[in-house]
Amino acid sequence: EPEVTQTPSHQVTQMGQEVILRCVPISNHLYFYWYRQILGQKVEFLVSFYNNEISEKSEIFDDQFSVERPDGSNFTLKIRSTKLEDSAMYFCASRSDNYVYGYTFGSGTRLTVV
Amino acid sequence: AQRVTQPEKLLSVFKGAPVELKCNYSYSGSPELFWYVQYSRQRLQLLLRHISRESIKGFTADLNKGETSFHLKKPFAQEEDSAMYYCALSGVGSGAGSYQLTFGKGTKLSVIP
Numbered sequence: 001e002p003e004v005t006q007t008p009s010h011q012v013t014q015m016g017q018e019v020i021l022r023c024v025p026i027s028n029h030l031y032f033y034w035y036r037q038i039l040g041q042k043v044e045f046l047v048s049f050y051n052n053e054i055s056e057k058s059e060i061f062d063d064q065f066s067v068e069r070p071d072g073s074n075f076t077l078k079i080r081s082t083k084l085e086d087s088a089m090y091f092c093a094s095r096s097d098n099y100v101y102g103y104t105f106g107s108g109t110r111l112t113v114v
Numbered sequence: 115a116q117r118v119t120q121p122e123k124l125l126s127v128f129k130g131a132p133v134e135l136k137c138n139y140s141y142s143g144s145p146e147l148f149w150y151v152q153y154s155r156q157r158l159q160l161l162l163r164h165i166s167r168e169s170i171k172g173f174t175a176d177l178n179k180g181e182t183s184f185h186l187k188k189p190f191a192q193e194e195d196s197a198m199y200y201c202a203l204s205g206v207g208s209g210a211g212s213y214q215l216t217f218g219k220g221t222k223l224s225v226i227p
Contacts, residue, residue: 004157027196031213033214033215035215035217040217041219042199042200042217042219042220043158043202043215043217043220044217045214045215045216048214049211056214058214091157091158093158093215094115095213102160102163103160103215104160105157105158105159106157107156107157108157
């Protein structure tokens, strides 16, 4: 069964540093998402991406965040200057053009900002 | 605004007992509802989608629009069902193709042998 792949599985970074989280969505999927889950809290939507542009973003997704699909296979989330409160599990997801089949999630990247 | 409420943070049941994980939603349009399961520190896996009315691993969920609920049920719990369960709602966002998911806070199911 096709999978969404995320790397790295765990990233530790110093406050103020830039970090890039990487995702390889399922190859024939067209819609891509980033979600995050702070420890002990619920999964929160960050951003959706379609046709090489952001289609929706939440209040969390401020100017420190950006997304890119640089080469047609990778889908990256960049945090420009990390803060302690950015520590969370970040999940990438993708889906086909038929949304009722649900989303396929990656296994997540645990980001720890120290 | 769309909202998903899972009132129970933790649910413990004995093996073989029935399970019901509650989910209520708030959405002005016609929602699409899902249940996701997360086994110990693994990825979120789609368990059920209401549109397909399927049964996966013995779990079922019925959308009740009158009560705005989508409770997850299983008649006989198994130890391997122990996991975190998330109810999620998909609604149309403002952007094309958005359909972002809104998750509940999750219910941890613990099946006691």
